[in-house]
Amino acid sequence: MLLYDVRMALPRTCRNYGRSLFKKIDRDVRKQVKDEEDLQWLETYSLKSWNDARIEDIEKSMHDGHVFIIRDTNLNAAWDYNMDSGIKLKTGATRLDAQDFKNPNKANGIEHSKVPLSRLIYPEPDRVLNCLSLPQPKPVEELPRQRELDIGTLAIRARQEKLMFKMGPAEHELESGFHTGLNWAIISQKHAVSFGHVDTAGVYTGILILAGIKYWAIRKTAVKGREEMDVDDVEYFVDLNGRDLESLPGGAAAWMAVVLFPGDVLIIPPNARHAVFTITNSMMAGIHFYSHMQLQRSVCGWICTRFSTWKISNAEHYSFLSIQQSLATYYAPGFKKNHGLPASHPIIRTLPHPDPEVAEHGLPLLLALAVVLAFNYTLSAKFEPYVGVYYDSDRSMFKKIWTEATKGGxxxxxxxxxxxxxxxxxxxxxxxxxxxxxxxxxxxxxxxxxxxxxxxxxxxxxxxxxxxxxxxxxxxxxxxxxxxxxxxxxxxxxxxxxxxxxxxxxxxxxxxxxxxxxxxxxxxxxxxxxxxxxxxxxx
Known part of the structure; x- marks a missing residue:
């Protein structure tokens, strides 16, 4: 059975749109198979092959906008679709906000209902619930090689360590927003559907199936070989002039469908449009993160989605702006002549050298940093934006980085x-x-x-x-x-x-x-x- 031949039953209230969307996905996938198109942008690994892969090769694929699937990680071993697992994600003491596919008179057929955890775990026959807002204080399960790939978290930790004795209430509030925005979980009942969308804030998304089976359709975002301008171009802000949320994934690249089983991990790049259908009752854990290889693309996606909605399901966009800015404080030590850091240190290994012969991501990352630091006020969507010790440090450190980085050109x-x-x-x-x-x-x-x-x-x-x-x-x-x-x-x-x-x-x-x-x-x-x-x- 081909992956895209999964038979789907959609909630009655969104059936027409859902059928149209998934028929389009089906046609695109069949065409790719028939034409024998190159699908190297979708990379599949076993846990062993993923752990054995050189980090440089993985990051090169990240730079090209590839999607990763890691099969059979066994990280789901302690999980099942039951109350014991559910209370690991939420205590069950409070009601949860869930998409409720029950009202045929709603334009899109979806209402938001406050329901107890037990209602999610024990489905009703005439109702489908999808709980997308389960923020977590830390990753539910750490994904394989997460610490190597998640440069954004390394950056906010480094900045916190440097300034911990200067932090005030504003910094503590930001830190809280980081953790609940970067780590999350989803509980979906059978037949729940999320139509085509882009995860906001220009983030990488990594997910782990804890229980159940999910059908994912992902729009190609790989930039290699593309003719149209994309945010991966050095002059990427030219692209902001003609870009909106609909065009974020870019071009006429086709959908690719995959089925994910318990223990499978999926990592998709910034601005990748995707649609999700739940085949069996499912629990899923996830993270959002930033990579040095695609910060330029992340910033462009963040700016675009800033205007579509100021808030995502479990965090404000504004917190993510500070994560991007923190890379200035993080990388500053690496630009010192006598930094004393070993070559294997993440700062040195991923240092954004401005010469593209030394680091492909270097100049784009530095220019992206310049913009998020320069337009802190513009992009804040607040009457009184945050400008405390974190921002002061990031701006000061970027000035030192730019002075050192541009001595040669x-x-x-x-x-x-x-x-x-x-x-x-x-x-x-x-x-x-x-x-x-x-x-x-x-x-x-x-x-x-x-x-x-x-x-x-x-x-x-x-x-x-x-x-x-x-x-x-x-x-x-x-x-x-x-x-x-x-x-x-x-x-x-x-x-x-x-x-x-x-x-x-x-x-x-x-x-x-x-x-x-x-x-x-x-x-x-x-x-x-x-x-x-x-x-x-x-x-």
């Missing part, structure tokens, strides 16, 4: 989205005629990247507000006024209105301009001239 951006003049003429009021503007302010060419990103992010916010008429920008007023109306709102409504206002085009444009001025040491007037008006960012 100058970054040149071959494509920009600047349409209302050239840098020299725009800044003629503030610099002398023959000055190299970018060198004067920041050194080594990073200024063009920062300005380009400011304009691209502004345009992206407009696309999300009104994709069909991007120049008709709705004006969203500050919801904090009048004060009595703001105070009358509950916490969830306040967060919702705060995010909508802070991510509105006018506010994004204003904040991006402020961030450009801060990052490049310009006056606000000069930064406004560089970024241009909102209409300039659309043209």
């Amino acid at each position: 100058y970054v040149k951006v071959s494509k920009t989205n600047l349409t209302h003049g050239d840098y020299q003429s725009i800044l003629s009021k503030w610099i002398n005629k023959n000055d190299v503007w970018d060198y004067r302010w920041t050194g080594a060419g990073i200024g063009e990247v920062i300005v380009h990103a400011a304009r691209a992010i502004t345009y992206l916010s407009i696309r999300w507000q009104d994709v069909h008429a991007p120049k008709k920008i709705p004006v969203i007023k500050d919801p904090r006024f009048p004060e009595e109306e703001w105070e009358a709102l509950d916490e969830d409504d306040q967060k919702d209105r705060e995010a909508k206002f802070c991510l509105s085009p006018e506010e994004i444009h204003r904040r991006a301009t402020v961030d450009v001025a801060s990052a490049l040491g310009l006056t606000l007037e000069a930064a406004q001239a560089l970024v241009g008006t909102i209409d300039d960012c659309v043209d």
